[in-house]
Amino acid sequence: MTYEHLLTRREGAVEYLTLNRPDVRNAFNEHVIAELSRWAAAAHARPAGEVRAVVLAGAGKMFCAGADITWMSKTIDYTEDENLRDAAAMSAMFAALDTLPVPLVGRIHGAALGGGAGLAAVCDIVVADEQAIFGFTEVKLGIIPAVISPFALAKIGRSAARELFLTGARFSAARAKDIGLVHTVVPASELDAAVDRCLREILSAGPAAVAAAKALIPEVWGLGASDARPITAAAIAARRVAPEGQEGLRAFLEKRTPGWREDRKNTKDTTDTKAKTS
Numbered sequence: 001m002t003y004e005h006l007l008t009r010r011e012g013a014v015e016y017l018t019l020n021r022p023d024v025r026n027a028f029n030e031h032v033i034a035e036l037s038r039w040a041a042a043a044h045a046r047p048a049g050e051v052r053a054v055v056l057a058g059a060g061k062m063f064c065a066g067a068d069i070t071w072m073s074k075t076i077d078y079t080e081d082e083n084l085r086d087a088a089a090m091s092a093m094f095a096a097l098d099t100l101p102v103p104l105v106g107r108i109h110g111a112a113l114g115g116g117a118g119l120a121a122v123c124d125i126v127v128a129d130e131q132a133i134f135g136f137t138e139v140k141l142g143i144i145p146a147v148i149s150p151f152a153l154a155k156i157g158r159s160a161a162r163e164l165f166l167t168g169a170r171f172s173a174a175r176a177k178d179i180g181l182v183h184t185v186v187p188a189s190e191l192d193a194a195v196d197r198c199l200r201e202i203l204s205a206g207p208a209a210v211a212a213a214k215a216l217i218p219e220v221w222g223l224g225a226s227d228a229r230p231i232t233a234a235a236i237a238a239r240r241v242a243p244e245g246q247e248g249l250r251a252f253l254e255k256r257t258p259g260w261r262e263d264r265k266n267t268k269d270t271t272d273t274k275a276k277t278s
């Protein structure tokens with residue numbers, strides 16, 4: 001599949017997806033949204049296990065400066081229906097990334113502003129350069145972080161959103177970590193190594209278990225324990241009887257590397273033997 005504004009490459013079971021409009025700091029317009037949506041549709045349709053993690057990054061000086069302001073200014077002349085259609089397409093793109101069947105790892109350098117912070121919010125794991133700046137800056141432009149709000153709220157909660165959505169203030173990577181938007185903050189020179197560490201963790205886990213764990217979170221989120229019980233009981237029962245669950249449990253007991261770990265076959269692995277299963 002070819003793209004004008006995205007770079008994609010595959011290294012083993014990891015796909016690297018890079019926003020590629022560096023001249024406008026990877027701001028996204030309707031064409032980027034269409035390409036990201038096309039990429040995400042293909043990723044959702046892929047056979048399980050072919051790709052086991054995706055790294056989302058930005059080319060050039062920064063991760064992403066959010067929605068393209070030139071594109072948004074054109075929407076002034078759109079009818080309300082046209083604006084609705086446009087916003088719905090952007091919302092569908094964020095939802096498709098949010099529900100990707102494999103972990104989405106954000107590699108943030110420079111800045112993640114507006115919709116760029118929204119992209120960080122739909123990543124499962126975010127690694128950021130300590131100098132990176134973040135912001136839900138829409139109100140500074142007289143607009144609001146509407147489309148990204150469900151994803152951002154799920155990450156940072158109401159309290160931080162009430163401050164940051166309302167002020168549009170820019171904030172540091174350290175603050176982004178405090179509010180749960182970012183998980184690891186490192187110096188720029190260590191960013192790729194930190195992303196690699198995260199990928200190694202993902203690749204050492206059972207691929208179907210990782211996908212099931214990701215799917216479980218939105219299902220259980222917001223439910224009380226008794227409402228969650230049938231869902232969680234069914235989810236763990238399904239994993240225990242699935243070939244991968246059986247293999248993982250047996251490998252632990254037999255003190256050997258589970259079959260899915262192509263990287264570590266025939267080597268003793270201390271991570272797995274220390275792991276606890278639920």
Ligand code: COA
Pocket residue numbers: 023024025027061065066067068069070111113114115137138141
């Ligand atoms: N939409 C469209 N173009 C953008 C953009 C955006 N969101 N953000 C940056 N650009 C463009 C600039 O207009 C500039 O274009 P030019 O070279 O034709 O003048 C180019 O990208 C480089 O921007 P510049 O400000 O010179 O680079 P910088 O590295 O000093 O600063 C930012 C980068 C992202 C910090 C700064 O451009 C900025 O604050 N942008 C607005 C971000 C924002 O509010 N996003 C929320 C949108 S809802």
